[in-house]
Structure formats: structure tokens, C-alpha cells
Amino acid sequence: MNFCSNCGAPVEIRIPAGNSHPRHVCPQCGTIHYQNPKLVVGALAEWEDRILLCRRAIEPRHGYWTLPAGFMENEETTAEAAARETAEEACARIAVGELYTLIDVPHISQVHLIYRARLLDLDFRAGEESLDVALFREEDIPWEQIAFRSIGLTLRHFFDDRRRGHWSFHSASLAPPPAA
Amino acid sequence: MNFCSNCGAPVEIRIPAGNSHPRHVCPQCGTIHYQNPKLVVGALAEWEDRILLCRRAIEPRHGYWTLPAGFMENEETTAEAAARETAEEACARIAVGELYTLIDVPHISQVHLIYRARLLDLDFRAGEESLDVALFREEDIPWEQIAFRSIGLTLRHFFDDRRRGHWSFHSASLAPPPAA
Ligand SMILES: [Zn+2]
Ligand SMILES: [Zn+2]
Numbered sequence: 001m002n003f004c005s006n007c008g009a010p011v012e013i014r015i016p017a018g019n020s021h022p023r024h025v026c027p028q029c030g031t032i033h034y035q036n037p038k039l040v041v042g043a044l045a046e047w048e049d050r051i052l053l054c055r056r057a058i059e060p061r062h063g064y065w066t067l068p069a070g071f072m073e074n075e076e077t078t079a080e081a082a083a084r085e086t087a088e089e090a091c092a093r094i095a096v097g098e099l100y101t102l103i104d105v106p107h108i109s110q111v112h113l114i115y116r117a118r119l120l121d122l123d124f125r126a127g128e129e130s131l132d133v134a135l136f137r138e139e140d141i142p143w144e145q146i147a148f149r150s151i152g153l154t155l156r157h158f159f160d161d162r163r164r165g166h167w168s169f170h171s172a173s174l175a176p177p178p179a180a
Numbered sequence: 181m182n183f184c185s186n187c188g189a190p191v192e193i194r195i196p197a198g199n200s201h202p203r204h205v206c207p208q209c210g211t212i213h214y215q216n217p218k219l220v221v222g223a224l225a226e227w228e229d230r231i232l233l234c235r236r237a238i239e240p241r242h243g244y245w246t247l248p249a250g251f252m253e254n255e256e257t258t259a260e261a262a263a264r265e266t267a268e269e270a271c272a273r274i275a276v277g278e279l280y281t282l283i284d285v286p287h288i289s290q291v292h293l294i295y296r297a298r299l300l301d302l303d304f305r306a307g308e309e310s311l312d313v314a315l316f317r318e319e320d321i322p323w324e325q326i327a328f329r330s331i332g333l334t335l336r337h338f339f340d341d342r343r344r345g346h347w348s349f350h351s352a353s354l355a356p357p358p359a360a
Pocket of ligand 1: 004027030
């Protein structure tokens with residue numbers, strides 16, 4: 001951030017009165033520009049013993065498989081975000097169930113939320129941001145080609161819980177990956 | 181948003197290629213300025229049969245009681261945010277437990293997360309944003325002076341779950357309040 005989005009003046013970085021953290025502050029109009037973590041919301045949708053994965057047509061992780069998920073929009077709920085992302089990326093209709101995982105990714109200031117969901121019909125296809133969309137049994141999951149650690153973690157919890165016959169909410173925090 | 185925070189040019193509102201929603205777009209440098217919901221994170225901290233509430237010294241809801249909670253900062257986890265807000269508003273140290281409630285507040289583009297927590301000692305006092313901090317038994321909760329609906333809902337779930345002896349995660353979505 002270089003300029004004030006309110007008045008267009010160059011911003012300064014300083015700790016405003018009563019604040020604990022340095023902020024981008026506008027010396028002309030006084031606006032404090034807070035920056036906050038973003039929510040990424042998605043769905044783990046089931047059809048019988050299979051789950052819905054999308055192969056990414058965009059960076060990052062072009063060509064890798066993921067659950068449908070993306071940045072939450074203003075003026076929607078987290079469950080609505082999960083259904084919208086599934087519609088956009090997989091052209092699929094789901095019934096959203098319970099929140100299943102919350103994964104903190106503090107080094108990129110994100111919080112990932114994945115809901116369990118039920119696929120309502122088989123009339124799905126790749127959306128604009130997907131190369132392919134398919135249903136996978138556990139033994140067919142492309143574990144080496146999963147796009148994001150939070151998605152791999154969610155899938156492992158899912159198959160573990162299903163095997164045990166006991167479903168519970170899971171949370172985790174991811175550290176930065178090792179340098180390449 | 182009136183000006184591009186990157187280059188300072190006036191922004192336009194339009195739907196960029198491949199986007200589903202209208203965005204603030206900079207015609208000079210091409211930056212798409214996304215706006216996303218904010219996370220508010222807090223703690224329901226117990227000490228024996230009492231819970232910790234803060235009386236707000238700031239607007240909105242000056243003088244009303246709340247759980248310590250506030251906007252999540254970049255580069256922290258949700259559990260760290262709950263502990264930090266409790267330290268800032270109640271000068272209290274807690275052990276953060278499980279996520280307890282997720283409350284969508286789409287009309288103000290917020291998601292509220294409240295963690296259960298254990299107060300580690302009785303050495304607490306009002307922080308800068310609080311008029312008072314105190315421990316309350318269920319029968320002493322000032323129900324008519326609770327600052328926010330998401331906090332009242334969380335407190336009611338807490339006392340219900342404690343009475344039943346069965347703890348579970350709760351989620352809800354709040355509609356806009358009736359016009360005054
Ligand atoms: Zn300004
Ligand atoms: Zn610009």
C-alpha cells in the first residue's frame with residue numbers, strides 16, 4: 001500500500017494512538033488502513049463413497065488437484081461461500097453440512113475453512129478455473145498431486161474419520177514450508 | 181475506496197475478466213482491489229464456575245459487556261488472536277482450548293470465532309478498551325447489557341452445554357437486526 005484509498009495522498013507507516021501494531025496511516029485525511037487475514041472457504045462434497053476434486057487451471061499450483069475452495073466474498077456466509085466456490089469451480093450443486101476443518105496459515109495471513117457437503121446430482125463439469133473435475137474413491141486420490149497442504153490434511157482427516165466411523169471437527173496451524 | 185492504493189489513480193468499479201463480482205479496478209496500473217470479510221476472534225475464558233467479561237470503553241456499544249474479542253491481525257493464528265485480544269482487553273492470560281462458535285454476520289461482512297479458554301490466574305484488569313473486567317456466574321450475567329448478538333448467542337450455548345454436560349461446536353448466521 002502506497003496511497004490512501006480514500007483521498008489519494010501517500011500513506012505513512014506508524015503506530016496510531018491506542019493501536020498495538022504499525023499501520024498504514026494517511027497524514028492528509030487521517031484514515032487508518034487496517035490489513036486483515038483472508039478467509040478461504042471450500043467444500044468436501046461426497047457422492048456415495050467418492051469425493052469431488054477439481055484440477056486447477058490457474059496458478060498457483062496449475063494442474064494440481066484440490067477441493068473447490070476460494071476467497072470468501074463480502075456479504076455472504078461461510079456456508080454460502082463453500083457452495084458458491086463449488087458452483088464456480090465444478091459447476092456442481094451441493095447441500096452444505098457441518099464445518100469440518102479450520103486451518104490457520106499465518107505466514108500468508110489466511111484461515112482456511114472446509115465444510116462437509118453432499119453432492120446433489122452428477123451434472124458437474126469443469127468451471128473456468130478448473131481443467132477437470134472428477135469423483136475419487138480413497139484408493140484413487142492423487143496424493144502426490146494435491147495442490148495445498150490444508151487440502152491434503154482435510155482429506156486425510158476425512159478418510160481417517162470415515163474409517164473410524166466417528167466424525168469430528170479438526171483444526172491445525174501450518175508452519176511455512178521448508179525453503180525449496 | 182476512491183483511489184488505487186498502489187499507484188494513486190482514481191479507481192473504477194467494473195467486473196474484471198474471469199471475475200464473478202464487480203471490483204474496484206485501477207485503470208492506470210491494472211490492480212484489482214478485492215474486498216473480503218473480516219474475522220473477529222475472541223475467547224470465552226473460565227475460572228471455576230465463572231466466566232470473564234469486559235465492559236466496553238469504546239464505541240460501538242460503549243458501556244455494554246462482551247467477551248474479549250476483536251479483529252484478527254495478519255500473521256497470527258485464530259487461537260493467537262483470541263489470546264492477544266484477551267491480553268489487550270482484560271490484561272489476562274489464558275490457555276486457549278477448542279473452537280466453540282462460528283457466527284456468520286454477512287450484512288456487515290464479518291465472521292466471528294469464539295474459542296473456549298481457561299483463565300490461568302486472577303491477575304487481570306481493564307485494558308485500554310475496557311471500563312471494567314469481571315468474572316460472572318451464570319445467574320449474574322448482565323443479559324440485557326450484552327454488547328453483541330454473537331456474544332449473547334455464544335454465552336447461551338455455553339451455559340446450555342454446561343448444564344447438559346455435553347460440549348459441542350455451534351455455528352449460526354445472523355440476519356440484520358430490525359430497524360430501530
Ligand atoms: Zn487519505
Ligand atoms: Zn493503480
